Amino acid sequence: MTRPTLLILSFSPIERDARVLKQVELLRERYEVTTCGYGAAPEGVARHLRVPDELAIWRYDRLSVVLRRFAHAYRTNPALAEARRLLAGSRFDIVLANDVDAVGLALELEPTRGVHADLHEYAPRQKEENPRWRRFVAPLVRWMCREHVRRAASVTTVGEAIAAEYGREFGIAAEVVTNAAPYSSLSPTAVSPPLRLVHSGACLRARGLDLVVAAVEQADADVTLDLFLTPNDPAYLAELRDRAAASARLTLHDPVPYARLSATLNAHDVGIHLLPPVNFNNAMALPNKLFDYVQARLGVLIGPSPAMAEYVERYGFGRVAADFTVEALAREIEALSIASVVRYKAASDAAARELSSEAQVAVWDAAISRLGQPAAS
Secondary structure: OOOOEEEEEEEEEHHHOHHHHHHHHHHOOOOEEEEEEEOOOOOOOOEEEEOOOOOOOOOOOHHHHHOOOHHHHHHHOHHHHHHHHHHOOOOOOEEEEEOHHHHHHHHHOOOOOEEEEEEOOOHHHOOOOOHHHHHHHHHHHHHHHHHOHHHOOEEEEOOHHHHHHHHHHHOOOEEEOOOOOOOOOOOOOOOOOOEEEEEEEEOOHHHOHHHHHHHHHHOOOOEEEEEEEEOOOHHHHHHHHHHHHOOOOEEEEOOOOHHHHHHHHOOOOEEEEOOOOOOHHHHOOOOHHHHHHHHOOOEEEEOOOHHHHHHHHHHOOEEEOOOOOHHHHHHHHHHOOHHHHHHHHHHHHHHOOOOOOHHHHHHHHHHHHHOOOOOOO
């Protein structure tokens, strides 16, 4: 039988976007999957349409945004215009649109069975700490939520608090698919001094990496820190590279493909993440790296982000700092011991199956399967 055709549309480097890769892996066997986005083709898709990296999705026409001519700003966005050109003449049964920018284009394609929107964060408050973004860009994003996302056949997002906010502000009924990582058949590695701390993820100033580095440097403890960072902000990455070059404790590595991430992290002892609540998304974050650390069988050390702290405390695989300061994190680093880290790694091992992505991605599977089915009478 001919498989239904499905487009996964994401203005991200799909081959290293952990969340979108899970969609590809889940759906490529039962659907003929086309991907459209930045970077090279992910493994196993029928076709990949590559949007040039230099056409950043956030580059909307400034005057149109300021004058609130949002439909014109959306229509003339260079990344969307190029994706529209690449997709011209293509027909799909289903489109899975990642993040709010992609949903309008997905609707334009008029897939025969509908559009599913997967929202990776609470987009209207993404950069609310920036007054200019809050004044000019947030209204555009809210327009996309009202005009596009509310017309999607189904919606998912990354956490309960974010889903609740989409419901409160826009009446969008979003199901939740956390950023849980696929199950990895690994075991905790032996622990010996120095304790090997590790952080993997995006190199962005709002992620508090400089605070983590400062805490590691300040702590009166025998530790090292390895950073595996994607080059989202080249200038910030250069600053961190200079700090690492001048430090005996820090090592900056190139990012590794997502398929190798768990095995790479497994050689370490404690995954560390401090995310200052500078905006709503940071405050409510439940990021993929928390689940990556569990699958790598690491202990976890975080700031008091409520969604993450709930997991750390419930499963007992790490420590939560009292606040988001360098001093508080340094105190928690100093409190680590060989014995406690062995215990934390064992707790991650015990929780790994339960916290893997298999149960989570079933929500996508069900949502995509429902598209095109007649409504219950």
